[in-house]
Amino acid sequence: MKKEVKDTIIVELGEYLKKYPHFYLVDVTGLNAEKTSDLRRKCFKSEIKMVVVKNKLLHKAFEASEIDFEPLYGCLKGNTALLFCETANVPAKLLKEYKKEGIPAFKAAYAEEGFFVGADKLEELVSIKSKNELIADVMALLQSPIKTVVSGLNAGGKIHGLLDAIAERNK
Template identity: 45%
Template sequence: MTREEKSIAIEDLTAQLAGSNIVYVADISGLNAETTSNLRRACFKAGIKLEVVKNTMLSKAMEAAPADYGDLATILKGNSSILLSDTANAPAKIIKEFRKKSDKPLLKGAFINSEIYIGDNLLDSLASLKSKEEVIGEIIGLLQSPAQRVVSALLNQFKDEEVA
């Protein structure tokens, strides 16, 4: 790869990082071709972009990106892949699902809405994060519940008055 090609690749990677608030870094080395294809397919279905990257290029892209990736650059050793998503818990759920059949992919770290998570031990916590849609749904449910009780009580009150 020439210096110019590397520069273009870093710019592309920087643009991808700038366009996503959710970035997972994982090690998928050692997966056979079939398992890697299945992982890519599952990511595609879940709206996750999976890309194998060179650590030095990812490190330079993180430095150039507008967000502060903090200590995330320290985990860039060995093989690295990035998973870009719009849903905070989606990559963790995919990784967790694949870990039922093998010991890979390993979670190296994640950047989720300016928060840094480092280590495979956080996989369960990240998988249990609620998506924006789930949180909004819960809030709407909570808001509707008291209103429904008030309406129900009022209707019962009117029925009681009609009977009397």
């Protein structure tokens, strides 16, 4: 591979590292063409950008980045693919489907501005909530007091008695 092509790939990887807030390193050793295209299809449906890279070029892209990716250097062995995404837990959920087969194998991730190195961290990444899941949780918490008042009114209570009970509780 010519130096100009390598430089272009390093710059392209650097742009992906800036564009996407989260990425996963996976080992794709042992994936045949059919399973690779199946994985790419699932990634596309889940809005994950999959890029198979040479470890040395990825290492150089990491070094050129503003973020210190040194904790990930040890994972740059074997066949490596990067899974770039906007939501931190989506690739983890996808990789969990493949856990029985062991291919692709999770190596490491950079998610929520933190490093997750080792196969044991996959469950931790699955449990990270997305922005939409957090908003839904907050909305449910905000609706809880309103539901209590409405259920009290529907149970046949009088508004005056309900307001007195609330006033007594706040004293």
